[in-house]
Amino acid sequence: MNYQPENFQRDLPEDGSDFSDRLTVLLADRALGELTAEDAGELDALLKLPQSDDCEAFDRITAALELGLLVEPLEPLPDHLRQKVLAAAMREIAPANQPRVEAIPSQIPAATSRKSPPRSSGWFMRFAPTLAAAAILLIAFSLSFRPKVSPIAARQSLLDSAKDVVLLSWTATEDPAAHSASGDVAWSNSRQTGYMRFSGLRQNDPLLEQYQLWIFDPSQDARYPVDGGVFNIDRSTGEAIIPISASLHLTGPTLFAITIEKPGGVVVSDRKRLPLLAKVPSVSETKSKGQ
Amino acid sequence: MTTSILQRIAAGDNAAVAEFLTHYGGVVWALARRACPNRADAEDAVQEIFLQVWRGAAQYDPAVSSEPTFIAMLARRKLIDRFRRGKNKLAAQSLEVEPPAPVLSDSDPVELGEEAARAREALEQLRPEEKQILILSIEQGLTHSQIAEKLQMALGTVKSHARRGLVRLRDHLGVPQGTYQMGGRS
Structure with a gap:
């Protein structure tokens, strides 16, 4: 929609006492969740104009009012959900003392173009320098406390020292994300520790989707496998090693499965996209192979 | 000046996350329960909201708003987004009948x-x-x-x-x- 000054008056109240322009109308509608797609485009355009320095006022007012309308005492966050949120936070916040996903290029990777995050308003542009500075500080902070043991070394150490470690190759499905994927999963039940290794698994855009590991274990109903953590594949080439972050104690996994979910993962997967599987052979299967 | 919990999270202080959930977990849960038709949907929404909070923690400016208001603002945006995406229906439209949410009598009152x-x-x-x-x-x-x-x-x-x-x-x-x-x- 072309922005014209007369449009400012389009939805203004007859008395015109408080609404000074179209921007106010759109910001009020946004704060109340009433913005249409067309209006959102118009608002985006208006927020790029110099006068758009008041763009979050109504959002804050409605937020404060919604808080003011809550009836206390509040029900606390359920324990199982708190644990989920906590685990996701540990993965998201680039913890200073815990390794995250580490990608090891097998060769110097070609330049890759990542999608820019969707920009919803001029707000992002205003804070971009601050965010960039904060990001640099966070990276510097994270690097200064970089763990001494990398996931590669930790995985190798597990393979070398854990007597009960199982090493399973991934089986790719027909999901396009797994077209060129290979790798394995190493798990030690005695140490409740494991690592996934991927090569060729398609890079994901964390703002759109994330990979999530599910672990089938005899202790759990097969309909509700154990969440093994959400992760990203940062590079389309090279090898990625990702520590397994099981949310529950496992008694003896029977199957590892990777699904593709919305950002942050899900509590129960619909399993619509399931690019990789790694099945633990049963005792009978192991015996028959040995014969 | 005291550093807020969000500022500590933005600085990479993982210990602040648990403190944050203790303070504001109930608030976010209440907002999600109010907007979502059932508990499962609210649980999904809560996880999305907190992801947004962790990612947006560095944007928090205590000179502009209080922590609860900032968090509620992020929560409202995410819930509105979910509604727009059609993944959710407003609670008022839900036909699902659920028992009232339990309230812990010994829980600390939340500072809103x-x-x-x-x-x-x-x-x-x-x-x-x-x-x-x-x-x-x-x-x-x-x-x-x-x-x-x-x-x-x-x-x-x-x-x-x-x-x-x-x-x-x-x-x-x-x-x-x-x-x-x-x-x-x-």
């Missing part, structure tokens, strides 16, 4: 902040129709069309009352146009 109290007070200063429409919209999650139907009022009138109400709230809260500051920045 001075801004919330001021906003609640300011609401009382509005005209009755403005107040009613904002409560139906913000507290009960009704769309303007649903409000129009419920109150037998023209949609345009509902929209005008809602917008006017918000502007009046802004005025009552002493927020000058162009330099919104609920947190006291001068």
Whole structure:
């Protein structure tokens, strides 16, 4: 929609006492969740104009009012959900003392173009320098406390020292994300520790989707496998090693499965996209192979 | 100056996350439960909201708003997004009947902040129709069309009352146009 000054008056109240322009109308509608797609485009355009320095006022007012309308005492966050949120936070916040996903290029990777995050308003542009500075500080902070043991070394150490470690190759499905994927999963039940290794698994855009590991274990109903953590594949080439972050104690996994979910993962997967599987052979299967 | 929990999270202090959940977990859960038709949907929403909070922690400016208001703002945006994406239906539309949420009698009262109290007070200063429409919209999650139907009022009138109400709230809260500051920045 072309922005014209007369449009400012389009939805203004007859008395015109408080609404000074179209921007106010759109910001009020946004704060109340009433913005249409067309209006959102118009608002985006208006927020790029110099006068758009008041763009979050109504959002804050409605937020404060919604808080003011809550009836206390509040029900606390359920324990199982708190644990989920906590685990996701540990993965998201680039913890200073815990390794995250580490990608090891097998060769110097070609330049890759990542999608820019969707920009919803001029707000992002205003804070971009601050965010960039904060990001640099966070990276510097994270690097200064970089763990001494990398996931590669930790995985190798597990393979070398854990007597009960199982090493399973991934089986790719027909999901396009797994077209060129290979790798394995190493798990030690005695140490409740494991690592996934991927090569060729398609890079994901964390703002759109994330990979999530599910672990089938005899202790759990097969309909509700154990969440093994959400992760990203940062590079389309090279090898990625990702520590397994099981949310529950496992008694003896029977199957590892990777699904593709919305950002942050899900509590129960619909399993619509399931690019990789790694099945633990049963005792009978192991015996028959040995014969 | 005391560093807020969000600022500590933005600085990579993982210990602050548990503290944050203790303080605000119930608030986010309450907002999600209010907006979502069932607990499963609310659980999904809560996880999305917190992801947004962790990612947005560095944007928090205590000079602009209180922590509870900032968190509620991020939560509202995410819930509105979910509603727009059609992944959710407003609680008022749900046919699912669930028992009332349990309340722990020994839980600590949640500090919702001075801004919330001021906003609640300011609401009382509005005209009755403005107040009613904002409560139906913000507290009960009704769309303007649903409000129009419920109150037998023209949609345009509902929209005008809602917008006017918000502007009046802004005025009552002493927020000058162009330099919104609920947190006291001068």
